[in-house]
Amino acid sequence: xxxxxxxxxxxxxxxxxxxxxxxxxxxxxxxxxxxxxxxxxxxxxxxxxxxxxxxxxxxxxxxxxxxxxxxxxxxxxxxxxxxxxxxxxxxxxxxxxxxxxxxxxxxxxxxxxxxxxxxxxxxxxxxxxxxxxxxxxxxxxxxxxxxxxxxxxxxxxxxxxxxxxxxxxxxxxxxxxxxxxxxxxxxxxxxxxxxxxxx
Amino acid sequence: xxxxxxxxxxxxxxxxxxxxxxxxxxxxxxxxxxxxxxxxxxxxxxxxxxxxxxxxxxxxxxxxxxxxxxxxxxxxxxxxxxxxxxxxxxxxxxxxxxxxxxxxxxxxxxxxxxxxxxxxxxxxxxxxxxxxxxxxxxxxxxxxxxxxxxxxxxxxxxxxxxxxxxxxxxxxxxxxxxxxxxxxxxxxxxxxxxxxxxx
Numbered sequence: 001x002x003x004x005x006x007x008x009x010x011x012x013x014x015x016x017x018x019x020x021x022x023x024x025x026x027x028x029x030x031x032x033x034x035x036x037x038x039x040x041x042x043x044x045x046x047x048x049x050x051x052x053x054x055x056x057x058x059x060x061x062x063x064x065x066x067x068x069x070x071x072x073x074x075x076x077x078x079x080x081x082x083x084x085x086x087x088x089x090x091x092x093x094x095x096x097x098x099x100x101x102x103x104x105x106x107x108x109x110x111x112x113x114x115x116x117x118x119x120x121x122x123x124x125x126x127x128x129x130x131x132x133x134x135x136x137x138x139x140x141x142x143x144x145x146x147x148x149x150x151x152x153x154x155x156x157x158x159x160x161x162x163x164x165x166x167x168x169x170x171x172x173x174x175x176x177x178x179x180x181x182x183x184x185x186x187x188x189x190x191x192x193x194x195x196x197x198x199x
Numbered sequence: 200x201x202x203x204x205x206x207x208x209x210x211x212x213x214x215x216x217x218x219x220x221x222x223x224x225x226x227x228x229x230x231x232x233x234x235x236x237x238x239x240x241x242x243x244x245x246x247x248x249x250x251x252x253x254x255x256x257x258x259x260x261x262x263x264x265x266x267x268x269x270x271x272x273x274x275x276x277x278x279x280x281x282x283x284x285x286x287x288x289x290x291x292x293x294x295x296x297x298x299x300x301x302x303x304x305x306x307x308x309x310x311x312x313x314x315x316x317x318x319x320x321x322x323x324x325x326x327x328x329x330x331x332x333x334x335x336x337x338x339x340x341x342x343x344x345x346x347x348x349x350x351x352x353x354x355x356x357x358x359x360x361x362x363x364x365x366x367x368x369x370x371x372x373x374x375x376x377x378x379x380x381x382x383x384x385x386x387x388x389x390x391x392x393x394x395x396x397x398x
Contacts, residue, residue, distance in 0.1 A: 048336055049297075060286040064296040071289035084283045087259040090270035097265040098248075100296050105304045105320060120329070121304060121320045130319070137247055 001026045001057040003068075004046060006033045007197035010108060010162030011065040012053045014099075017158050018069055020194040024076045066096050069155045081155050091149045095156035098134055099163070106131030107163040110170030128172055135177055138164065142179035146186060153190055161187050200225045200256040202267075203245060205232045206396035209307060209361030210264040211252045213298075216357050217268055219393040223275045265295050268354045280354050290348045294355035297333055298362070305329030306362040309369030327371055334376055337363065341378035345385060352389055360386050 003019070003026050005012035019026055031037045031052050039050045047054040047063040055062040055071060062068045073081035083089055110127035113119045121127055138160065141148055148156040165184055167174055174181055187193065202218070202225050204211035218225055230236045230251050238249045246253040246262040254261040254270060261267045272280035282288055309326035312318045320326055337359065340347055347355040364383055366373055373380055386392065 048339055049332065057286075060289065062289050062293060064293045064300075066296040067289045067292035070292045071285050074283070074288055075285035084273070086270050086274035087256075089273055090259065090261050090266045093266035093269045094261055094263045097263040097296075097299050100299050101263075101303060104300060119321070120325055122318070122325075126319055126321075133248065140247055 001055060002029050003027065004029045004031050004043070004052055004054040004056075006031050006038065006052045008033065009052050010166060011051070011104075013162045013196055014065055014158050015053050015055075015068050015072065016194055016197075017161065018072050018077075018081065018155060020192050021153075021158075021190060022072065022076045022081070023192065024072065064100075066100050066159065069096065069159055073155050081153075081158075083150070088150055092154045092156045095148045096159045098137065099159035102130045102134040103160060103163045106134060107167050107170055107172065110172065111163070111166055112170075114171055115169060124171065128170060131167060131170060131172055134160075135164065135167065135172070135174075135180060138183070139177045139179050142183050146183070148183075153187070157183075157187055200254060201228050202226065203228045203230050203242070203251055203253040203255075205230050205237065205251045207232065208251050209365060210250070210303075212361045212395055213264055213357050214252050214254075214267050214271065215393055215396075216360065217271050217276075217280065217354060219391050220352075220357075220389060221271065221275045221280070222391065223271065263299075265299050265358065268295065268358055272354050280352075280357075282349070287349055291353045291355045294347045295358045297336065298358035301329045301333040302359060302362045305331070305333060306366050306369055306371065309371065310362070310365055311369075313370055314368060323370065327369065330366060330369060330371055333359075334363065334366065334371070334373075334379065337382070338376045338378050341382050345382070347382075352386070356382075356386055 003015055031043060037043055038052060044050055046056060049063050053065055053068055055068045062071055070082060082092055105121045106127050109121045110124055110131050113124045113127060147153055202214055230242060236242055237251060243249055245255060248262050252264055252267055254267045261270055269281060281291055304320045305326050308320045309323055309330050312323045312326060346352055
């Protein structure tokens, strides 16, 4: 299984986390954003969206991080990280979808706006507002729960972790969200949780 | 099963389509956006995100349209609309995730920008650009396939349908996307495909 990533990409980091927690062997392929490799014709044959991560495993080609998480969880993790029972699966998907919505277009793009000057989904203030919708949902959920879904770590937590952790880089301090702070520590304390790439 | 919808909501329409295609009995609860019922304290107990659709079925509470589709498909549709095999499930999720990403924040928000003057994810031009990323992916896929995933209708198609169909209302004509035009017709020809709400 080839996993295409970029070391600064939070969406790539999600896969790195899940693969490490389950203990899956895979081939990591670094796609260099600095040389715009992710927009190259060659890479677009794998991921026509021109983003990372992507997975190629035999005939399976996946170009969305949520789809990649679903694949890894279901193929290598049994029912632990994403159960197949309807209600349990859907409860996890609430949060995986949020990660691809307000977290990507809010938390992540606010960060990209402040750190790289790219504002493709609104002003920084608008992206911060979208991001806070997601943080408010997490904080409320974590009032009475240690994990986002099912009372245990799942891909819900892994999908949400990277861009919540880096929210302050988008000008959204996490001090007003004490439960989120505890949850971030809880995630990082999971056995085999990997560090971000050293850059 | 209670399904909370608003008649002008494309995300609500996704659920209406899947429920009709499978033939599921359910209780429809209309949430009135004109009176801001979706932002009321009472409704936020069900959906803290303040959006539609949502599902309440016994102890199960779902507040994201992708999660709702996953739930309906897995509970009532066997493996037909969302298989449990890893590669097949993930292939479907590529498109379900795209629907929650560039389609929601591009196609749908461009439409909302032009029709209601709300620009919460960039300028109209930026939202149109994000929307075209999604349309380009669909058009390329549909060059050699009748359906977005697995060679048959799945929740991939249902998740993408509503905001692709209404893309022109966001100032994105569909004439440059002939394969998408054929696919829209193919979807609507599925047995029991429901019309949008009459408004």
